[in-house]
Amino acid sequence: MTHPGSEHHEPPKHVALVTFGTMLATIMQALDTTIANVALPHMQGTFSATQDQITWVLTSYIVAAAIMTPPTGWLAARFGRKRLFLAAVVGFTIASVFCGLAQTITEAVLFRLMQGAFGASLVPLSQAILLDSYPRERHGSAMAIWGLGIMVGPIFGPMLGGWLTDDYSWRWVFYINVPVGILAFFVISIFVTETPRNSKLGFDVFGFSMLSIAIGAFQMFLDRGEPKDWFGSDEIIIEAGVAALCFYLFMAHSLTSRKPFISFGIFRDRSFSVSLILIFVVGIILYATLALMPPFLQSLLGYPVITTGLLTAPRGMGTMIAMLVVGRAMRWIDPRIVLAAGFGLSAYSLYWMIGFNLDVPANDIVMSGIIQGIGLGLTWVPLSTVAFASLPVARRTEAAGLFSLLRNVGSSAGISAVTVLLSQNTQVNHSELAAGMTPFNRALMQPAMQLYWNPTTPAGAMALNNELTRQASMIAYIDDFKLLMILTILSMPLVLLLTSPRRATSAMPAAQAAMD
DSSP, rough: OOOOOOOOOOOOHHHHHHHHHHHHHHHHHHEEEETTTHHHHHHHHTTTHHHHHHTHHHHHHHHHHHHHSHHHHHHHHHOOOHHHHHEEEEHHHHHHHHHHHSSSSHHHHHHHHHHHHHHTTTTHHHHHHHHHSGGGGGGHHHHHHHHHHHHHHHHHHHHHHHHHHHOTTTTTHTTHHHHHHHHHHHHHHHHHHOOOTTTOEEEEHHHHHHHHHHHHHHHHEEEEEEEETTGGGGGHHHHHHHHHHHHHHHHHHHHOOOOOOSSSSGGHHHHHHHHHHHHHHHHHHHHHHHHHHHHHHIIISSOOHHHHHHHHHHHHEEEHHHHHHHHHHHHTOOOOHHHHHHHHHHHHHHHHTTTTTTTTOOHHHHHHHHHHHHHHHHHEEEEEHHHTTTTTTGGGHHHHHHHHHHHHHHHHHHHHHHHHHHHHHHHHHHHHHHEEEEEHOOOGHHHHHHOOTTSSSHHHHHHHHHHHHHHHHHHHHHHHHHHHHOOOOOOGGGGGGGGOOOHHTTTHHHHHHHOO
């Protein structure tokens, strides 16, 4: 797909206000990816919904956002980036009001679909606008600001959602978007400049349809696989088959069509293609560990919710500090060196977490979290910068959409994978540990063991089984941490395939010709 637009855009006069307006919209969307999670039990009570029904409040948002992320580039080229951004802000804000006013589970799901569809373009559009608003030598700082906005959701979303739900109502989880959306709309409408439009730009309906169905079916496969027992369910088999078939049809169509929905020429840029793989991995590491730590701290270690939040918050603070520092440092340091250091620190933090046990000190949890947060901060900014370094300006919006899509798919895949492995490995470990609990096990004959875990009495057998479950779960968590560490280490050599931003800048004319 060829997108119109001049190679050079005049930077806006009020860069600070442009940044403020775009980041308001980004933070609004980023918060909504996690802020609603803590409100689900209260929403379930209001709607008298089942557990399976209430999960659709989350699933519908994720699926709609995934489907509507890829066409962001075409929509921006066809209608103008500023118009699309304003429409997305208005639509997202109105949908938030409707979500807060919902009276039935059906209404809540439909309005969350609407919210996800409008919110899908906010993140890639904000990234593209910031890249155009700052000179190339300050792209590191721009991506640091953008990354901070993205990180606000997973860091502060659950805490803000819990406070609003407990002190007010779950409906305020959605109403809080209204003042933010109104302020963002006025700032963007005044200070953000419009891009050229191509009203005659064609649309590949078949390509978009196949890709949308493939992404939607794959997201459903990931989100509903665990509660439906994966391939033991006909629904999951159908979703996996539909996703595979539609993706194959999309690929075949794109490779043979003269004007495909996504022009594969963009993947000729090696740095961008490698960056897509790396951001997929970063999405896995970021959200998989976020999904693992709260149940680990609460269910296994017995920490209350407030303490859990305090123990995990330093991880986010480490990320924010690293982003602020690296955004400036990248003017003098090769981003690839920073990126390698970030992956190295992330791997080291996961290696530290492999050593966790049921008596792990709180200090180890905090310190490993800080190191991991710093590592993720060091990867996010240079990766977001290098990915777009050699891409023509006219391709940035389309590229930002693909970048966000791979990050989101990586997040969903990572959460699903670690959740499934945690459940399965816990069962396997429990069976292996229980096999050794026989009358011939001398350890069970010790007086201390007989006092608490006597398998010959009902109370002792129950206590022993509970302890075996805890130990089996601990081993399963360690296995998940080990898997994430191995994935991080295996991804590190890909950094060598990235192009230096300085060399990429000089190669941009040739890259433009190759893509066209």
